[in-house]
Amino acid sequence: MFVSNKKDIAKRLKGNPIITPADVCPTRDDFEVIGAFNAAAFRYKGKIGLLMRIAERPIQQADFVSIPIVDRTSGNYKIKRFRKNDPNLDMSDPRVITYKNDLYLTSVSHLRLAWSDDGINFTIDKQPAIWPSGEYEIYGVEDPRVTKIGKRFYITYSAVSDAEVAVAMSYTEDWQRFTRCGLVLHPFNKDVCLFPNKSRGKYYMLHRPSGVLWKRNWIWLSCSDDLMYWGKPVCLAKTRADKFDSARIGAGAPPIVTEDGFLEIYHGADNNHRYCLGAMILDRNNPSKILYRSDKPIMQPIASYERKGFFGNVVFTDGAIVRDEEIWIYYGASDTMTCLATMPISAIKQC
């Protein structure tokens, strides 16, 4: 069911991808889904749930590029059209267009649930679970992570607007009713993962601010008494020159409790925007202490579906689940589809 390769320790599901854009219905007939990826993963009532990022856009017409924006008041799409031959239009990055001094995303994402008994075959909801709302989400909600704390599943996700990328939080107990907490971090932040339990009496989160002077994309750690107010930030991990994570790093799956400490599977990219997965183990009593960090990636974009797609050469995880000493990593491939790979937890420390 899973196949190995010589280049990394990940065993990929033979049937990858497990979810593609074609499997997902758009929210409007005149729209197309172009991405079903970067899914949070969790267990609920004997099932495995994924909360996916679904990227959609208007079905494109010749000579024009049409981009969606969510109206902050009504929550409905507004569509902006640009002539492709307009000299003020820059479409060199598939994810964004720039028009004069304005920047827009080429698609808008919402969050949608999928459910499975075996962790491989998923039934995808027809309706969004979390839809962009208000002024900080007009360009969409992206890249959710789910952490269960007590009875609640906390969902942290990127809130994208012309006020930059911030981090919003919602929680649910039953995956039907969601309570919005608003922004928990101001811009520029993304890749927020909450820890599943307290250390030294505090809640912790990993987050990834970006800097405008030194262009740093490093992982920071902040703590909280109540999950709403965050403080005491420390820089946890930096990029490493000449390694797979030389240009940018960010938390991936929420930290997993293991015998050795909190296992954090993170993403690292180089200057060619090649996204790999790495691993860190953090001290359970002091998460600011890195006990181990993989020298080489635990997973690289190798398979054809990881190398080619909407934005190729990307493996990116938002969620992983432990099953029988193995870790099942749900990951986005090429910013397009959802895939699955496994590896023994014990093997991770050999990278």
Place this chain on the structure above:
Amino acid sequence: MFVSNKKDIAKRLKGNPIITPADVCPTRDDFEVIGAFNAAAFRYKGKIGLLMRIAERPIQQADFVSIPIVDRTSGNYKIKRFRKNDPNLDMSDPRVITYKNDLYLTSVSHLRLAWSDDGINFTIDKQPAIWPSGEYEIYGVEDPRVTKIGKRFYITYSAVSDAEVAVAMSYTEDWQRFTRCGLVLHPFNKDVCLFPNKSRGKYYMLHRPSGVLWKRNWIWLSCSDDLMYWGKPVCLAKTRADKFDSARIGAGAPPIVTEDGFLEIYHGADNNHRYCLGAMILDRNNPSKILYRSDKPIMQPIASYERKGFFGNVVFTDGAIVRDEEIWIYYGASDTMTCLATMPISAIKQC
């Protein structure tokens, strides 16, 4: 004592500047002070105190540029020298140099006190009050603001390092012993001002994150129960195209309680890096509500000492004091020296 001009409502002190770099002794004989500016202002025991940003650097030698870095462990200066004719060196901005892919500041700042009976003639301490410390301040501490809350004077300031610009906090009751609180905001943030009292049971701060995608430099508002953990961020104020504050805005002096609400004197810059002062009045019961914002600057760089200096065309305030219905604005001119201007509080709303 104060002179008016036709261009803005500020009346400048005839004797400006009140403090220049030549008035300040460097911390080492082989160093020179190049900036004494951007001072927090406060009252203490019948005196007016300024907590200034003092920028110093090694006395420069021909053919070389020497830049200081504070060692994170010892707290002592290390000096880095570059040949001026090295083709890898870029010195086009006086504030920074870039060498290959590395960025350094050309000076390091610490914070130093000055005291006055009349608010005009100041005696400057020989020793720093707050010296860069630890890994987040190796390139210095900058642009302090002081807010008295209860018995304590809280000092918020930029902590500059290769991990970008974050915000640190210290407090003191007697201006002799300082308690360090560490970072209160992760990068990229600066221009933090605490409000002098609570609204709706919460403490508030203004801060200025910067974004890497839309390049926003907007003022945000966050709140706290304890001044250490901050949350519920909202975007308070944006730049305005075709106005003096079209490119970047940031809080200036900590908000001042007036009859109309919290008076915030902020800085606004355009794309030519021309820094002016503007004013906002915020609802006392809901500081996220702007009741008034000046259409034109309340103060522009007009005087020769505001137009020429280390970094010209800048007026920038970190502190103001109310005296007899007038507001005394201490401000940095040209990133070089400390000046004073006054205006009637009642006149501010006419801009």
